[in-house]
Amino acid sequence: MQKLDYLKETPSQTAGPYVHIGLAPGAAGFDIYDHELGWDIAGPNARGERIRIEGLVIDGTGSPIKDVLLEAWQANSEGNFAHPEGGGPVEDGFCGWGRVITDFGTGEWAFETIKPGPVPGRNGKIQAPHISLWIVARGINVGLNTRAYFDDETEANAADPVLNTIEWENRRPTLIAKRSERDGKPVYRFDIRIQGDGETVFFDI
């Protein structure tokens, strides 16, 4: 028998309770780097609507998880990613990537960005605007992937190939962020439920 000589992916381990030391040291209580990464997703030059997304990450007991780190990855308003295979050019300073932590007291997280445009999917299908999220924390053995869609994109969401992959239609709303206005600015609410009633859909990407 021939052997396949592929290497094996390094196994994941939990990020632990002190993930901030490595990835957001200011939050751990000390300044060490000239600048921390992931605080400005879209940059000042990005076109498109400026939005805020906020929420909680809730565990199986119904409690907010207060030591989560989330990373966001998104396209610009034209559906291009800041990457050589991202589909096209992006504005100077647009990186599309962000890193946020939950508040130690309340568990709330939030980031400011621009609303992404529709993104080409597989086989010529267009995906509705969405932001990919990656969640790590103490007790999470492998980072969790999910997506935030927007509730004011009803038509695009109905045609989205990924939302339509979810056979259980009653689970699809767990991926839809809800728009409201605060001080005249759009705010989307996106609570993530790790376990229990209304468990958020997580993806194996």
Added chain:
Amino acid sequence: MSKPAEYYQRDRSRHPVAYTPGYKTSVARSPRLALISLEQSSSEITGPAFGHNDLGPLDHDLIKNYAKDGDPIGERIIVHGRVLDENARPVPNTLVEIWQANAGGRYRHKKDTYLAPIDPNFGGCGRTLTDENGYYFFRTVKPGAYPWRNLVNNWRPAHIHVSVFGHSFSQRLITQLYFEGDPLIPICPIVQTLPDADAVDQLTAKLDLNATIPLDSIAYKFDIVLRGRRSTLFENRLEGN
């Protein structure tokens, strides 16, 4: 629209499952429903890139990057290795971030109340970019073991947390590096979330005497493997391979 070159599926049998009751915190923080499998699109096959402008000159040197009036206490070590993909190709110019406890087993974190002292000269985090061959290295001190509230007498083996980006959002990985020969490894509930001995071995950095600097620092070698990728599309081979 051409078909994007996909990353290999994550071999879930290689990773811990979500619900591992021996590691108690996972009990309420593990999804109960199955993950939904996705066909990868540009959302998954792209990811953030970082450059040298993002980093400071001492970011990879934990002995110097927080030193106030001397060097940190502890055994001086070098941690080095390569970031590769499953095809054994190097992953160049990718961000590797680490964090760890000091030599006494205490983290510089406002939530860590362990009685071991804070080291005034040790921050406990570092970051670097791999070079064109996927090579990286850090200089630091060996972290101490420390107790934690799981079972009442659980101790974490000495470990360094490692975060790697790769070139796509689907390659994103956080893991932990353990040190060869540590008797706490086999009895750690977090290590025991790993499905088999080979997975544990892959997370165990090996003493590397050749990379050790005589009369200065002991070296450990730790290669990191990210998901591989099918070859890019060729016009005469539309499905890739």
